[in-house]
Amino acid sequence: MCADTLTLRVEKLSSNGEGIAFSEGKAVFLPFAIPGETALAEIIEEHSSFSRARLIDIEESSPYRVEPFCPHFGDCGGCTLQHIGYEYQALLKKQAAQGTFIRIGGFDPGELQIITGESYHYRNRAQIHACGDGGLGFAKTGSHESVRASHCPALVPIIERWLISENRKAHPYRALSALIGDRPRFVVFGQEDRLYIEGRDGFGKAKVAGKELKFSLASFFQSNISMLEKLIEREVAPLKGNRALDLYCGAGLFSLFLAERFEAIDCVESEAASLEAARMNLESTKAKIEFSCTTVEHWTEKTPTDLSFDYIVADPPRTGMAPQVRTWLSFVDAPALLYISCDLASLARDLRDLFQKGWQLENMTLYDFYPQTGRLEAAVHLKKEAKHDL
Numbered sequence: 454m455c456a457d458t459l460t461l462r463v464e465k466l467s468s469n470g471e472g473i474a475f476s477e478g479k480a481v482f483l484p485f486a487i488p489g490e491t492a493l494a495e496i497i498e499e500h501s502s503f504s505r506a507r508l509i510d511i512e513e514s515s516p517y518r519v520e521p522f523c524p525h526f527g528d529c530g531g532c533t534l535q536h537i538g539y540e541y542q543a544l545l546k547k548q549a550a551q552g553t554f555i556r557i558g559g560f561d562p563g564e565l566q567i568i569t570g571e572s573y574h575y576r577n578r579a580q581i582h583a584c585g586d587g588g589l590g591f592a593k594t595g596s597h598e599s600v601r602a603s604h605c606p607a608l609v610p611i612i613e614r615w616l617i618s619e620n621r622k623a624h625p626y627r628a629l630s631a632l633i634g635d636r637p638r639f640v641v642f643g644q645e646d647r648l649y650i651e652g653r654d655g656f657g658k659a660k661v662a663g664k665e666l667k668f669s670l671a672s673f674f675q676s677n678i679s680m681l682e683k684l685i686e687r688e689v690a691p692l693k694g695n696r697a698l699d700l701y702c703g704a705g706l707f708s709l710f711l712a713e714r715f716e717a718i719d720c721v722e723s724e725a726a727s728l729e730a731a732r733m734n735l736e737s738t739k740a741k742i743e744f745s746c747t748t749v750e751h752w753t754e755k756t757p758t759d760l761s762f763d764y765i766v767a768d769p770p771r772t773g774m775a776p777q778v779r780t781w782l783s784f785v786d787a788p789a790l791l792y793i794s795c796d797l798a799s800l801a802r803d804l805r806d807l808f809q810k811g812w813q814l815e816n817m818t819l820y821d822f823y824p825q826t827g828r829l830e831a832a833v834h835l836k837k838e839a840k841h842d843l
Contacts, residue, residue: 457496460512463488466545468553468797470533470827474506481506484594485527487515487537488545517541522573522606530594532607532825539572543821546829550797550819558801560808567819567829568687570680573606574613575824577644577659578676581616583637587624589616607825611643640670644678656730661706662686666734668704669726673770675706677822680830684820685710688791688832694763698787700749700778701769705731711766712738719762723748749774753781762787773799776806783810790835795822800831811838 461474463486472486474494480503486492491513498505511518521527521535534542547567554562584590588601604617619625633639633652640651642659649657651670658667659674662682668674675681689707693714699707702720704727711718718740722728728746735742745752749769758781765787767774773796774782782790790812794800804814815834822830 461492461494463490466549468549490515525600529600530592534825543567543569550829553797554801557798558805562817565819568683569821572824574609575677576607577609577678578642580638581641583626587626588620589625609643611648612641664709667730669730672724672727680820680822692764696762698762698765700767703727705734707766709734712740715740717741719743721745721749721752749778753778758784765790768793771796773803779806788837792833794831813838
């Protein structure tokens with residue numbers, strides 16, 4: 454046996470969906486392995502505090518191991534957990550989330566609730582890659598290359614049908630690039646019978662919980678509409694008050710629902726195209742809307758903390774909130790904050806800081822926006838610790 458080859462007992466799942474084993478006290482990250490399995494692996498990367506390994510063989514298999522649904526599994530980098538039955542997959546992801554909050558956030562959130570949905574055919578938005586052979590597909594695992602996809606069971610039917618049809622052609626990207634321009638990566642959004650392609654279309658339309666809204670195809674938009682509707686129904690729609698603040702508002706999605714129960718909303722967004730969409734989406738609402746096209750960091754630097762808000766909603770990018778934003782939140786006159794996050798590591802870091810700055814955890818719910826991957830969305834309700842005069 455090679456010196457870099459060893460037998461590992463997989464103990465848990467990482468927040469990125471990799472199996473974690475330990476060898477001589479060092480964590481070894483092993484993709485495509487399940488906690489409880491014994492695996493033969495080859496070390497491919499050595500670091501001071503951890504190693505990465507390649508799976509060679511499963512010597513003792515988990516009862517939760519299933520046959521992957523997609524023939525591109527393991528080659529395509531999009532889905533990494535198709536080898537785990539979905540119910541157990543959700544449980545492992547919930548446990549990994551708890552570990553992230555303990556390790557990075559310094560607190561134990563207790564028993565977490567995870568809201569799940571369809572495990573396949575859920576993805577309304579996808580980034581398509583041009584492949585070396587002229588086909589269309591997705592990023593290859595651990596590579597800068599792309600995998601031509603005959604189909605993709607993660608996609609909603611209209612996008613999957615389009616992908617299948619395009620890849621039956623010898624060189625689909627050649628004809629498509631004449632329509633959309635030279636875009637080695639581009640976004641496709643589909644819902645029901647509507648399909649939008651970045652380059653051909655500037656804006657897309659989505660129907661979310663009975664409301665239709667526009668968004669820029671070149672900008673971020675949620676990729677799982679059915680789960681988004683669950684999150685809005687549970688976390689956003691019930692909020693009410695006089696004035697709300699929507700930080701990182703994007704196309705105004707959450708404000709569209711806040712406008713039904715708030716008299717005024719301040720919307721802050723740095724991308725001009727997203728804010729243009731927000732203006733269109735919110736122009737007919739009854740609430741008074743103030744738009745600011747700037748970064749949240751700059752807006753909080755220039756905005757006095759004596760403003761009063763009944764509720765703040767924040768949905769930052771994966772990097773989370775900048776330190777100055779968290780500091781501003783500690784001083785602003787607002788009793789409640791809804792923090793929506795797509796990256797639990799940056800969320801845990803931010804929560805640790807916010808707790809030290811006077812915010813308290815009210816409740817937290819996990820949403821599986823990304824089945825078959827290690828990623829989760831979280832919605833966290835925080836309340837401001839009451840200040841007592843001495």
